[in-house]
Amino acid sequence: MNITHFDDLLAAARAQPEPQRLLLVFAGAEPGSEPTAAQRLAFEQGHGGELTPLMCVDKGLDELTSFAALVEQSRLAGPPWAIVFAAALSGTAGSPPDSRAAEAPLQRMVDNIRSGVLANMISFDTAGLAVTLD
Numbered sequence: 001m002n003i004t005h006f007d008d009l010l011a012a013a014r015a016q017p018e019p020q021r022l023l024l025v026f027a028g029a030e031p032g033s034e035p036t037a038a039q040r041l042a043f044e045q046g047h048g049g050e051l052t053p054l055m056c057v058d059k060g061l062d063e064l065t066s067f068a069a070l071v072e073q074s075r076l077a078g079p080p081w082a083i084v085f086a087a088a089l090s091g092t093a094g095s096p097p098d099s100r101a102a103e104a105p106l107q108r109m110v111d112n113i114r115s116g117v118l119a120n121m122i123s124f125d126t127a128g129l130a131v132t133l134d
Contacts, residue, residue, distance in 0.1 A: 006067035006086070006128040013088050014061055019096035021089045022059045025109045025121075026074055026081035027051040051133075053110045054079050058089070058102035067128035083131065085109060085121040 001012045013020040031043040032050050042048045055078040064070060074081065089097045089105055109121060118133055125131050 003122060004130050006070070006084075006124045006130075008130075009086055009088075009122060009124075010061065010064065010066070016088075016090065019091040019094065020061060021091070021097045021099075021102055022061070022064065023056070023087045023089055023102055023106050023109060024059065024070070025056040025085045025106065025113060026054050026078065027083045027085065027113055028054050028079065029082040051083060051113055053113050054081055056106045056110055058099050058106060060096055067124075071126070071128075081126070083123050083125060083133070085113060085118070085123050087121050 001008065001015075003009050003012060009022075013022060029043075029049045029051055031040050031048075035043065039048055055074075057077070059070075070084075074084075087105065087109060089102055091097050112118065112121070123131050123133055
């Protein structure tokens with residue numbers, strides 16, 4: 001399945017043979033600590049900058065119906081964000097993973113974002129569209 005929107009991710013997760021739990025890290029974008037004029041201009045045009053994890057959450061598929069619902073929940077829970085990183089945690093023997101099982105993988109995601117290691121996560125913009133980050 002080609003995932004181009006967050007709702008595609010939800011559909012793919014629901015289609016898995018084992019129950020899934022989504023791991024989500026919301027990040028803000030900033031131009032950096034001392035950007036050059038060119039870097040600042042590029043940032044203002046939507047390119048470059050630094051990502052900073054702002055908040056993270058794990059959600060069972062029964063807790064999340066759509067990207068619109070996620071956006072509404074995130075607005076109530078924390079600061080404005082620019083990108084949400086997503087990964088899935090698979091259950092076993094027909095049982096979904098619980099929040100305790102998600103703690104360490106979520107922390108690894110936060111650490112990886114801080115380090116610029118973005119593999120094994122899908123990123124989405126504020127419209128729910130999948131984006132590729134350089």
